Amino acid sequence: MTPERWRGIKTIFDAALELPSAGRTAFVEASCEGDAAALAEVQSLLAANDEAGDFIEVAPGPPPDKEYSTGFSIGPYRIVQVIGEGGMGMVYQAVRVDDLYRKLVAVKVARRGFNDSAAMRRFETERHILAHLEHPNIARLLDGGTTVAGQPFFVMDFIAGTPIDEYCDAHHLDLASRLRLFLTVCSAVQYAHQNFVVHRDIKPPNILVTEEGAIRLLDFGIAKLLDPEDDSAGATTSIVQMMTPEFASPEQLLNEPVTTASDTYSLGVLLYILLTGHRPFLFKSRMPREIWDTIREAEPRRPSSVVVLSERTATGRDITLPIVADARAIRPGRLARELAGDLDTILLMALRREPHRRYTSVEQLANDIERYLSGQPVLAREDTFSYRAGKFVGRHKGAVAAAGLAVLALAGGVVTTSWEARIATRERERAERRFNDVRRVANSLLFDVHDAIKNLPGATPARQLILTRALEFLDNLSKDAGDDRSLQKELAAAYERVGDVQGQAREAHLGEPEAALVSYKKALAIREGLVAGSPGDRDARRDLVPNYGKLSDLLMAGGDSAGAMEYSRRLLQTAEALAAVPEAGLADQMRLATSYLDFGYKLGMVSGDLPNGVANCRKALRLFDQLVQAQASDKRLLRAQSIAMDRTAELLGKEEAGRAEALGLRQTGLGMKRKLLALEPLNTDYRRLVAWGIFDLAALLEKTGDREQARDGYRSALESFRALAVDDPANAQFRKDVATAEAALRPH
Template identity: 40%
Template sequence: MQLDRWHQIKDLFSSALEHPTAERSAFLDRSCGEDIELLAQVRSLLDAHESSLGFIERPAVERAGLAPALEPLNWQGRRLGNYRIISEIGRGGMSHVYKAARDDDQYYKEVAIKLLRPGLDTHSLLQRLRDERQMLAQLSHPNIAQLLDGGVTETGAPYIVMEYVEGQPIDAYCEERGLSITSRLDLVRTLCGAVHYVHQHLMVHGDLKGSNILVTRSGVVKLLDFGIAKLLNAASDPSHTMVNQVVALTPAYASPEQIRGEPITTASDVYSLGVLIYKLLTGTLPFEVPGELFGWEAAAAVGDRPPRLPSVAAAESNAPAYRRIARQLRGDLDAVVMKALSKEPEDRYGSAEHLAEELHRYQRGFPVHAHPPRPLYRTRKLVMRHKAATVAISLFAVAIVTGVVTTAWQAHVARMERARAERHLAEIRKLTNTYLRDVYGAAVNLPGATEVRKLLVENSLKHIAALEGEAQDSLDFKRELAQAYLRFGDVQGDYLGANIGDTEGAVQSYRRALRLREQVAEQSPTVTDLSDLLRSYISLSELLAAQSKLDEAIPLAESANAVGKRLVAMPDARSEDHRMAAAAQMLLGTDLSTVDLPRALATLRSAQETFERLLAEQPEDPGARRDMALIHSRIGFAHIRAEQYEPALEHYLKSSDYAEQLAQEYPADAAALRGAAFVGVNVGEAYNHLKQPDPALEKIQVALSRVEHLQRTDPANEQATLAIAYVLNHLGDSYLLKGQPETALIHLNRALQLVNEAPPAKPTDIAEIRMLPGMTNFRLGKAHSMLGEQHQRDAATFLQSSVMRLQDLTNDPVIGKDAQRLTDQARQLLQDVS
């Protein structure tokens, strides 16, 4: 073929790449006119480009019959900068990859070097290689092939020097070793973590497939080839659309919107992950797209039809190994994979992280979100995990069902025998409350107890809601229902105790309890009913304040304080009523700490006086000592908000004295251990603010051992896991103050792993949970910045992530000041490391 003919083909090919996929056919028809041969050759190049298998597959020019005109230079033995080429390890449609070694006087290291194929040095393709190099420069992750260096050849073409990965494509690796389903899913979950990391840096990979994911001999996953990746225009488009259209893809792994040439999002990578899981579990692809098709033709070949279920594909496989596991794929794994492969992006998992979490739920035997949430399904999953826990739930279910049936019958009888019916209803309510208390209490320390509590709440709330309609004018019934709702709220989201992490559900339960108790107190303003009303005000206000909803929390605290004053003025008020009134003052003072410090401190000191008087009356009462621990902790918190660290430390130490006594006396009491742990962290935080890391470490390390014990007791409790990450953050902060960033990184990396494995923080979560991701990334960035020049890129990555996560919290009424302080420090450090 003549050289000028090749230049014509190359220029037309480059121009076609500048057009969106859907418009290329029309462009080529106009440009080629009657030259059918030219059209076929350019289409062949585009075909190979579209169906590319990464940078180590059969070159597009060979498929077009142009290989003789594009023979690569013989790079073996030649040098690029400080690197000597050893051998070619792969070639792709657009590039060659060589194994090389750095062999200057500094050190020896094997690397991979990626170069554009000769003759393809058009402006657009050169820019794509530069873009890929820039993207890789922003990424530093153990499961992503690392960019090491870069430069230009003697002809001015850019090249990329990357980490040399000696491994197999993930599908071949699994196939050769005959890995179990669990082992394959473990690899995918690791890969999801790397993909989520890419997405956090506002990029999509765009070409996830087996050959771009290598697994080393030691089982380490490495994600390769960002040649298609594009930055997300997150600032201007909240839907995360692409700045530019993707110009290459692998049809068998590409999402429907990607094949159609439409703007793609992170959901497109989730789809490709779904294809990969399908391949690893069945040995085949969900759709076999012919290699000669691309763009709209590939989309038409796939159509709107769904793929076969993975279990069906495995059962019909020619390989006995896949036929043997087909039964295990039915149900949950079928549902998970099909959700990832949904035709519409919004129907897939919201992120790669959510997909990883779903796979983890399957592996641990928990219900998956992709499966229809039928009660029978959830119960079956529970039975499979915990037979002992199932016994408790079964007893509870029997009691509830019996109670509901009997209640319905008695409601019918009540018209004739109202007094007798109410006596029976009281007995049923007593039985129900006993089960709520005893079954829940017995389940707290069972393995998987959090899931037991969650199932208990979900099923019980339905029955309680049904009973509410029977309350009518019965004050006793309303009192019992309110008490039940309050207990449910505690189980759902009492952030000071063990809970299932459903803070919004807890708010709704607390609101129902408050509404019922307001009705009761209006008709029966007795000491008992006012005291119950006060408890409901406190529970709801405290949780709303923890969610930073001070505009609701403070008025409720004011109402609680008013009820408390009314209560203690009554002649038959008890010591417990005085304690609850002081608790209302403590709550109001805490809520005011951010907005009115003088009034907050005055209110808190008034509560302190009451608690001190009650303790003097009953010095051995554990409840009185717990109140003293709480009030000193809240006063310390108020001083922390005002950056008054010495008085804060003084009160935190007093709080710690009381909390430690309780923890020593009640070593099996989870609430006592939890309280002592967090007071210990408070003391450590105050010491850190005063630049005294040694006494801080002493307190925080004890706190860490306690929260780890609580997490081992209830491993499914996500709040306990995040508590560990919270304590590790303060431990890392102490080591940073000591000038020991290497030790700090050990704890902070563990904290980051725990944060990344947990579900993403929600706007309704408590402030500490919403702050945790940004705070962790900030301290990781700070630690790397202290380690010298070779860690500056990692420092910048973590600091940028912290700014992205924290800036949305700077207007928060509770944690906004802290978020702004860390954001300002992160931006200053970014300037220092850039």
């Protein structure tokens, strides 16, 4: 061991000794930053220190917690090995050995001597929280009970996984792949927030990734149930000691009320590390007080600036640009450029010191990342100089006053000559601010506000109003924008969304297909102009894909078969070109799968070419299978896969020989839709998908001669359609759905 490495280990050991034992494990794990050898060395030193302390202790303490050795049974679970130790207890890998099932599990056992303590209450809170969380990316509670010694325990899924940062580096995931993996983490955290749970300890060791790429969020040991009537939601002293300071929000460290914004901050730290390999703050030492003071006072470093630095961790591990870039499968010279701009802004907004100035929710953070991935404008904005300057003045009034006098003295000689120029500059800046403010409002209406209400019951008239206002704003701005490509993209997106509300064939709409056709064509004209002006702009080409698809659907519904097939061909050609290049990502593959499906379905339904139609649909199904294996928790992907099954089944069901396969596809697709609805019971899109899944299955059963089951299905679908129509009476599509189901039930 080199002297430098030993000094780093000793620094961590000395700092850990200053903490209560309950807080040491988290601190040491964070300080060692994934260096397993250093972690083992520090833990060994701490264990030796504890043994020395026990040697001179007069009064005996409680029996040691490590008495549960390999082979010992806790209820029906036999211990295999210790896999973790925290402030509240031990975690063991175990196997169930009775006749119910045999599988590996994780058993968490409360420490002895905590029966009347706050730690025991936290243990019970964790058990209570896990019992109420059912999410594919959160480790499940399986069982619970009390040991023969009277210690509470609970049993969870055993996750054979790797901390998310180590997984990303080991698999050389690029930035886009890391962002998509992070979106899955956001989904789990947002689900917890919707169930009034704040995790409070989000960090890589608590987010494991399996070899299959599945995310699992663990350890709700210091999580908190939100109480709307409780203003004292801050952390107790013992909770603060158990936190990992580098991932804790400033309000957690200041013992101020904790809200979901605290988890947003911790997610920001996590994403910062995933994208840059560095920490947001540079700590002068590993002492807890130093870490706390830095987080509470300093500004996080700009990600695009920090990646070019060479740093050494407390354990002597080097972090250099070539190492970081290699782990992200990107050339060193490109990494800073990729981070500069939107990713810088997203990360720094999530890491703002004041909770109310961060993203308002984890969902909003995730939405901004999705906008970045799809090439849309992000909603995060840079911190203003005036705000930061005001905060600086507040912290350093004396120094600023002295500096101000000196600046005034120096400036006196140039005031007169610069006055007129400053007035002109000020007016120009004011106009630019107004322009950007209106643009931000329009985009907030277009993306945030619209998307927040889109799938709520009765939202169609409000959607129309919101999108119309956004379009008016952008239309006016475009007159002064000249060749501003980003503004043109926003305007095209606005036209497309207005078209969706007016008459999109597959979603809730107002029943105005002619108006929708005009809006879609306006969007297409802008986008084709952008592609012609910059053929290498892949994001502009990507925007063509949904535009072609929606025009094709609208023309098909209106009886224009030739027009529908022409746009479907353009859709497939564009998607194939986007997916054919080496840098194509998951989203490009998903576009390709959707395009195969669209083209195949229309070949069968519009052109009557069933064999080629089914062949293209099967291409789509195979591609969706591969995509779902890579991203099993992506709800948009699962939705698209279920629709692919439906459309393939519709073509297969046209001939008797294909109906058995069609029946299996219909049933599988309906099961997937029901799972999506279970995650969001009020989502009108999922409600309608399930209703149509039931209806289409009934129609296929009727073709096979099972009329009794078919009528039951029609009645169930009609009931769902009527409920949707009552919730949103302005929705022409829902009224049409009701009429379709009523017609199916009439004698014929």
